[in-house]
Amino acid sequence: MAMTKEENELLTRVENGAPMGEMIRQHYWLPAVPASKLEADGAPVRVRLLGKNYVAFRATDGSVGVLDEQCPHRRASLALAGNGENGLRCIYHGWKLNVKGEVVEAPNHTGNQEGFCSKVRVNRYTTVDRGGIVWVWLGQGEKAPPFPELPFIDLPADQRSVTSVEVPTNWVQAVEASMDSSHVGVLHESTTQITAGGGNERMLMAKALAPKLEFEDRPYGYRYAALRALPDDQVYARVNNFVMPWYGLICPPDANGPTTVFFSTPVDDVTHRAWFVQFNPKRPLGMTIMSASPDVWNFPPLPPGDAKDNWGQNRDLMRRGHKTGFPQHLGTEDFAMFISQGPIYDRSEEQLCSADGAVMRVRALLLRAAREFIDGKTPALADNPQLDYRAIRSVGGVIATGANWRTLADQ
Template sequence: MLSHNDNEILCRVGPGTPGGALMRRYWHPVCTSAQLPHPDCAPLRVRLLGENYVVFRDTEGKVGFLEELCMHRGASLALGRVEEGGIRCLYHGWKFSVSGAVMETPNHADPKYAARMKAPAFPAREEGGIVWAYVGPLELLPAFSHYAFMDSAPNNRVVLRVNVACNYLQLVEGGEDSSHVGVLHTNMARPGWKDDEFTPNPDVVNPAALASNDLEPALKIEDTAFGFHYVALRKTADPRVRNARVVPFIVPYGRIIPAPAFQFTVLEVPEDDTHTSTYIVVHGDAPVTEEKIIELLGLNDPKYYDRKNCTFSASWMDTFGQNRELMKENWTGLRGVEVEDATIGLSQGPLYDRSREHLVPADQAVVRVRRVLLDAIKRVMENRQPPALGLDLRGVSACDRQLEDGTAWQDLLPGHRQTVTA
């Protein structure tokens, strides 16, 4: 159980909140590269940590991240023209570069005036098929953290964004909760469950393809430079061997989930207190297609996902599209990993009150997420550096392997102990 006060501290991310102060110390994904498909394409309106911004790609292909409202008279730059090296406000034609430099002020055509001005712009960069921005204090700008997927060949990587109308922490906790995989994702995790038989799922792309039928994993947790990692140990037919599923938590909201042949890096970026942009990056040593991942996640059905605006669109209006008749053969009456995860997160409400829950040992990683984030917030409030700033994360991954008795689970991913500053 979490106190109501601590719940508020963790979940509120707007300006002036303790959680917001923590979040503003990190680089955040703000859109996928595919959402800005070419130079001078339409800009995007972005909500991040309770505030509105505009992101655009200029004539040379560089990305810019500015406050949404024009510094002149407050019109939205998300409606603006992107042309000739900048973004131009429709209202009076003021034009800004990706750095915020004032390029033109047509209704006051004095170059000296424009030279003295600068629009509120923020550091932005493009890596791994994602546009990232930093909106915290410039004097505290951290180095950029480097994930393994950023080095992957484009054909071996898929990047998706899924906007979900609930608080980020509900989705983070779901992702760090190993015991839910064998239950919520029963049809993918434990094929044959209807006949009380376990048949391993042969899909090497599916992160819910468990190698064990054990629904009560034993958890062991260890703090790391990037946050923590934990192992969920499941029984196998051989009493001397257990299945070990290792998952990291990367402060403030990242995780990596193993599939047999791929890694799923998931970043739960808070738009505000009750909306989250989930970035899912799938990468491995072999080609993978967006269509395959969209189908696996259940997002190929338009009643669940609007691919144009990246919104998870199912809701209580249609009971999330749940098919009760299908539940005779399908555990949830839903189809797809992300559809099941997002539906459960939404079912908890826009911002879940954790003071009413009852936890069990299988929830240890969820408790550790909260503890690590509360400690990070405390550090920021005391003007100390929070964890996981500017790290080289290329050695951080996840795995699902067999572990013989007497073998240290940490040895499965030795790169976790060697994480250093980027």
């Protein structure tokens, strides 16, 4: 059943007090910037989250902070601030703020400096540097929500990689795609061929384009198996996990390959930041299509054109056998689809099929959380006492027809 226009608005909007945005702000940590993007005493990085502007910086002692972009004095941008001696100093009048968001100096004020600074109204945000990402909690109160202790968070740096890019569409379009198993064998067929090498089980997805989906609810969201029938009474099973509010944990391409975590966070109503984390809990990650990122703040590449030239699609390459005409990257293919849908696409006009069950569950969980928040409740999946991010595991493999895919997932 198609969504109503009212449901679509509730699902997608995050700005100007929209319930979804306020729910996320209060009950979830947001990735702000790749940790490697911040240098001690280096330039602050402008970050936009949920329709508001911030700056992230690394202080002299290595600690990190996220502040409102505008200086609390005369509202000049702190993206222009000097960074040194464990704080940002506004270049307009010299006010200085530390990583906690406290004003510690106001050199143009006469009288009791310490007393004056302590009374300046500022928003203070809890910030941590873990898993190669600087995270921020933008909510109010003393108690932050549970931190997403996903399986890559405490791995050594050489066993994980982080990259991200800003995409000019609403965030939900990308979150849905992370749980859309049936698009992989179509949209990414050529990319998978190019990157497969020997033994990459993902090539099996192109041989069975209509997977059977089976679901299990979990304290963090759900896991599901996409089951593809193969010859010789075999089934290719891919067991992936959706973790509220935006994480898609995707199984490795083979037993020794990396797991990928896709998450798409709302910059504003019509822009999101796509994050890609790859990790291998068994060994160093090495070079992959994600770890080879030349710019962790701007990779994978967006499509090279706009709607006037079909977003730069290469039809000559398609005539030679490439399935999409976007050879730049797997991510580029996804971005082209999102952008072609429009800034916020109207789900009341779509016509769904049996392959869309995981997408519908993403929407249902997000809408339930927003409605719980509207009712004054903590969303059930935001602070579940059984929540254990570390135990989440996505796997793939070939099993016998009739075998229980859970044995593959739980071994």
